[in-house]
Every structure is written in C-alpha cells, then in structure tokens.
Ligand SMILES: Nc1nc2c(ncn2[C@@H]2O[C@H](COP(=O)(O)OP(=O)(O)OP(=O)(O)O)[C@@H](O)[C@H]2O)c(=O)[nH]1
C-alpha cells in the first residue's frame with residue numbers, strides 16, 4: 001500500500017523521540033543519517049547542505065547541518081537549541097527532537113526530552129560513558145521516558161570492534177541499573193557511514209540485533225499513557241453569548257489521564273461537589289468516551305462554580321490535594337535556587353506561587369548518590385526540595401502521570417522559566 | 425477491544441486545540457494571523473472548533489502587502505463572513521505612505537520583509553499581546569527551532585540563542601507590558617499532515633492551490649505569476665503554464681509549481697512524491713542561507 005494513501009496515513013501511530021548524550025557524540029549526524037537514509041530529505045535541502053559543506057571545505061556532506069539550522073550553530077559546529085524534525089515510514093509517524101549535548105544548553109535538552117516517549121542516547125565509542133552521558137540518561141529517566149536506546153556511535157573509528165561495544169554496554173548497564181527505565185536496548189552504529197541506522201551494517205556481522213530504524217518502527221508504545229486515573233484540568237469555560245445556545249456552559253481542556261464517559265459520576269476540585277457528566281464534545285461533535293490526550297469540552301448535569309485551574313476527577317479516585325509538595329527539580333538558570341525564595345509556578349492549568357521550604361539533597365549525576373553536605377542547587381543541578389504553595393495543587397506523582405505530576409518554576413521578576421519539577 | 429490510542433492526526437489536532445485555548449486563557453488580547461494560506465486556514469478551522477459553539481474570542485489580523493493574489497482576498501472575506509469573525513487589516517502600503525518603511529528596489533524587490541514593520545505596528549496599535557501564526561517547524565531550518573510560545577521583547581525581536589525552556593505542555597506566557605508572544609499551534613504539523621487534515625475535514629480551499637492555466641515567467645527556476653508587480657527583464661517572457669501554488673504569499677515572491685493536481689487527493693499524491701520542499705519555490709528564502717532566521721529575529725511571522 002502507498003504510504004501516503006489517506007487510510008494508511010491517518011491510521012499511523014505517533015512516536016516522539018529525543019536524542020541525548022555528550023557534545024560531539026554524533027546526535028545531529030545520526031538524525032541527518034536517519035532522515036537521509038529513509039529518503040525523508042528533499043533535494044533542495046540536500047543541495048543546500050552539500051553546498052555549505054563544500055564551501056566549508058568539509059570532506060563529507062555534513063548531515064548534522066540538517067538539524068543545526070541556526071547561524072551560531074553552524075559557525076560553532078555544535079547544537080545550541082532543540083531542532084524538531086518529522087518523518088514518516090509506512091508504519092509510523094515520528095517527531096524528533098534533536099537536542100544539544102553541551103552542558104551549557106542542558107535546559108534545551110530537557111525541553112526536547114520532556115515530551116518524548118523514547119530517548120536515543122549516544123556515546124562516542126572512543127570515549128565511552130562520560131559524565132554528560134550519565135546526566136542525560138538520568139534526566140531522561142527522571143522525565144519518565146519509558147524507552148531508551150543506547151547507540152554506541154563512531155564504531156568506524158574503533159575498527160567495528162565487538163569488544164569495545166560490549167565493554168561500553170556493560171559500563172552503561174551498571175549505571176542504568178540504578179535508573180528507573182523499563183526498557184533499554186543497545187545498538188552499535190556509525191552515524192557517519194550509516195551502519196545499523198536504517199540499513200544493517202556489513203561491518204559488524206557479530207551484531208545480530210535490530211537496526212535503529214527497525215526498533216523505532218516496532219517498539220511498543222501503546223500503553224505509555226495513564227488511562228486509569230481520571231483527570232481533567234479545566235482550561236477554560238465555554239459560554240456562548242448567542243441565542244441558539246442560551247444556557248450552554250462547557251468546560252474545555254485536555255484529558256490528563258483516564259477515560260471519561262457521559263453519565264460518569266465525577267467530583268470537582270477544589271469544591272468537592274459531585275455531579276454527572278451530561279455530554280462530552282469532541283472536536284467533531286459529541287463523543288461516547290474521551291481519553292488522554294484528547295482535547296474536549298465537558299458539560300455537567302449541575303450548575304457548579306468551576307473555573308480554570310479546577311480539576312474534574314472521580315470521587316473514589318482523586319488526585320492528591322495539598323499545599324506541601326515534594327519535588328525533584330532540575331534547575332536551568334544561572335541564578336541559584338534560593339532556600340525560602342518565592343517563585344511563580346505552573347501546574348496543569350493552575351497558576352500559583354510557592355516558597356522553597358527545604359532543600360533535602362542534590363544528586364551526584366555520576367554515582368547517583370545523594371549529596372547531603374552541599375545543598376546549593378545551581379544551573380544543571382538536580383535535587384530534591386519541598387515547596388509550599390499559595391493554594392492547593394491537585395496532583396499525582398510524576399511516575400504515575402506526567403501531566404499531573406509536572407510543575408515549572410518561573411522567576412517572578414524576569415518571567416524566565418527556571419526549573420522543571422517532578423512531583424514525588 | 426476498544427483501542428485507546430489516538431491516531432497521529434487527531435493527536436496533532438488535540439495538541440493544537442490545547443495550545444489555542446491556552447492562548448485565550450493566558451493573554452488579554454490575542455490575535456490570529458491570517459494570511460489566506462493553507463496553514464492559517466487550518467489553524468483558523470481548529471480555532472473555530474476550540475470555542476464552538478461560542479464564537480471566536482479573538483480577531484484575525486491580515487497583513488496586506490498590497491501584492492496579494494485577488495483570489496486570496498476574496499477567500500478571506502468569504503471566510504470571515506461565514507465564521508462571523510472580526511478582521512483587522514495591517515497595510516504595508518500605509519506603512520510605506522507613512523514613511524515607516526521604504527519600498528525595495530531592483531528586480532527582486534518584494535514587500536515580504538516590509539511586512540514585519542507593518543505587523544509590529546499593527547500589534548502595537550491594537551494592543552495585541554499574543555499573535556498566533558501558522559508557522560510549522562518542518563517548513564524551514566530556523567523554524568525548526570521555534571517554541572510553541574515564543575517570547576518577543578519590546579522591539580518584537582526573537583533571540584534564538586536564548587529561548588525559554590518549554591517543558592511538557594506547561595506554556596509560560598508571562599511577560600512585561602509592551603512585550604508580546606508569538607504562538608505556533610501547528611508547530612508539529614508537516615505539509616502532508618496539513619493536506620491530509622484538509623481532506624479529512626473537507627475544508628474548502630482557495631482555487632490557487634489547484635492546478636490551473638496561468639501566465640508565468642521563469643526567473644532562475646522560480647515561476648512567478650503574471651501581475652503588475654513583476655516587470656519582465658531582458659530575454660524573459662510570459663508563458664502560459666499549467667501550475668498550482670504550494671504556498672501562498674506575496675505575488676512578487678511566491679513561485680508556482682507545474683502541476684496537474686486538481687483535487688485534494690491529487691495534491692496529496694503530489695506532495696508525497698515531491699522532491700523539493702514547499703519553500704523551495706519561495707524567492708524570499710533564497711536570499712541567503714540564514715534568510716529566515718534573520719527575518720525572524722526582526723519579528724517576521
Ligand atoms: N568517524 C565518525 N565521525 C562521526 C560519526 N558520527 C558523527 N561524527 C562526527 O562527529 C562530529 C560531531 O557530530 P555532531 O553530529 O555534530 O555531534 P552532536 O552530538 O550533534 O553534537 P552536539 O549537538 O553539539 O552535542 C562531527 O564532526 C561528525 O562528523 C561516526 O559515526 N563516525
């Protein structure tokens with residue numbers, strides 16, 4: 001079947017993945033190779049990077065230029081900010097976030113990884129697992145990315161040696177046993193030459209596993225969302241001011257967890273009132289059920305006072321409701337996290353303020369040990385804190401639900417986003 | 425068993441619905457940039473669904489270069505009437521008359537770059553604090569770096585090296601007076617997604633997207649449609665060709681593509697087989713390697 005015939009196309013699943021790993025390990029080159037070998041590059045795009053590579057006197061067509069699109073990135077030969085790229089095969093549609101390896105731009109790696117279902121972690125076969133590899137792998141696991149694929153890259157520079165692959169694999173497995181990841185796979189590749197990226201390598205007969213592309217196309221992603229705990233953060237209220245819909249009132253939002261159906265008994269927080277769902281409007285009209293991540297609007301049987309930031313859930317399965325919350329924070333700003341400092345926060349559709357009550361520990365990303373004697377959380381540090389919020393949040397542990405377990409910290413003066421928090 | 429797996433087009437739609445609603449929730453005076461091209465048509469279609477049965481809670485802003493295809497203006501006015509939308513027009517001609525910008529000269533003169541000033545002036549005049557645009561990350565390498573919520577300083581500038589981190593679906597739209605945001609609800613859509621969605625939703629499209637006969641001139645591989653804005657150079661001539669447009673912008677810089685595609689299905693087939701990007705026919709991107717980034721820094725769409 002033609003991969004773009006509408007039936008096939010509209011039926012595809014979506015996989016969002018991110019790259020991770022240290023600077024120069026070959027992430028952008030790999031993405032370029034994946035796009036090129038899967039024939040997802042247009043002639044004018046290829047021609048443009050060919051000319052640029054030639055002008056710069058590079059030996060090869062530099063495939064990293066497909067994602068390193070900013071002037072500053074091209075000048076320095078590194079990735080600074082996430083680039084998003086898209087491609088489809090007959091099986092799946094992919095959204096790629098190619099992120100920077102440089103420690104200075106960790107915030108952009110976190111940005112790209114926060115919405116991914118899968119992380120490709122690259123290692124340079126000559127260097128093995130280094131601190132930045134561990135930091136990225138740890139961040140990916142904290143972000144709850146369920147699948148990890150470690151690509152041991154630049155195998156061409158180590159004579160495609162199986163021993164090198166096995167040694168790095170072991171090195172990473174030791175580290176990863178302390179991480180919370182369901183699924184890790186290892187592939188020896190050369191992003192530059194395309195070995196085991198889309199096509200099977202002829203240089204590594206000792207490797208019997210799948211190519212990266214095969215893995216991306218087949219990895220099971222169906223069950224990554226929480227379909228058990230019903231959570232609907234109200235985004236806004238729809239009240240038409242026209243005569244045809246006089247008493248119409250619906251609560252719009254994106255389902256953050258679970259499955260909702262008309263007739264369901266629901267509880268609204270913070271009020272605690274219960275009522276039933278009258279109807280659910282999807283983008284194409286009424287639906288019989290709605291589940292994460294659909295955007296819908298919900299009408300209720302009773303007129304209640306509900307506004308943005310409120311949460312619709314079940315009476316016997318509510319989120320936690322509290323002003324005192326423990327968070328694992330990944331800090332992304334040069335200004336250090338201040339004990340007793342006040343910050344704006346965003347959590348689901350709720351805005352609040354918080355004060356930092358306690359810094360418990362910081363994490364050594366190499367050993368994953370807790371550092372108890374240095375509690376300064378600065379840029380790129382990860383640590384556990386306790387916060388108290390101005391109003392209660394309705395949350396779940398991040399591990400149970402990425403949507404209701406995540407929070408961001410915002411500077412009250414500059415409005416910059418300073419940190420990413422995962423509720424524990 | 426029922427599968428609780430949203431297919432990708434519906435997931436993209438759900439994401440866009442969420443982003444558009446978030447704009448209305450977070451900003452005081454948002455506006456939707458409507459160019460009459462397929463992306464802004466799809467964005468508007470989704471925006472309409474986002475608030476249905478209520479009307480659109482924001483106006484549309486069209487930056488009129490004065491070099492529009494007449495078909496675009498007609499389509500715009502019909503759509504505005506059908507949706508009972510409010511339309512605000514920012515005129516590049518007025519910006520020129522007021523001395524805010526100077527018309528470019530030379531054979532490749534275009535008003536494309538001038539639009540930025542008119543856009544920023546219109547935002548300021550009406551006090552718009554967020555402008556939703558139909559830009560997609562797959563269009564161009566600088567666009568590939570955009571956030572959904574893209575902060576602009578008081579001069580309307582984008583600082584690509586210093587973008588705010590954007591985590592999960594928690595969009596930070598906080599800003600100072602005088603600053604504004606550009607928001608791109610279709611960030612994750614590809615050209616193919618847009619057409620598949622148009623087919624699925626049966627959205628009427630401007631005739632320019634379908635194959636038709638038109639007089640064009642071939643200027644260094646770019647087919648420019650005959651209009652009062654294109655002056656023939658030596659050795660150039662108008663030729664009748666069967667073409668359609670893959671993107672619709674200013675008449676002075678939007679190139680046509682030879683095509684027989686006269687239905688959405690045929691357009692989809694053509695897009696699937698295309699070996700050139702849609703912007704490959706845009707003269708404005710060919711000015712330099714970083715033409716898009718440079719324009720975006722200044723506050724372009
Ligand atoms: N020999 C060899 N060189 C490679 C391979 N993959 C990448 N490289 C080279 O490694 C250098 C860095 O590659 P990039 O793809 O820019 O690395 P990156 O991981 O994206 O770097 P940042 O994004 O800045 O963190 C380039 O010179 C590549 O050509 C490989 O498989 N073999």
Ligand SMILES: [Mg+2]
Pocket residue numbers: 027028029064068078079098099100101
């Ligand atoms: Mg890179």
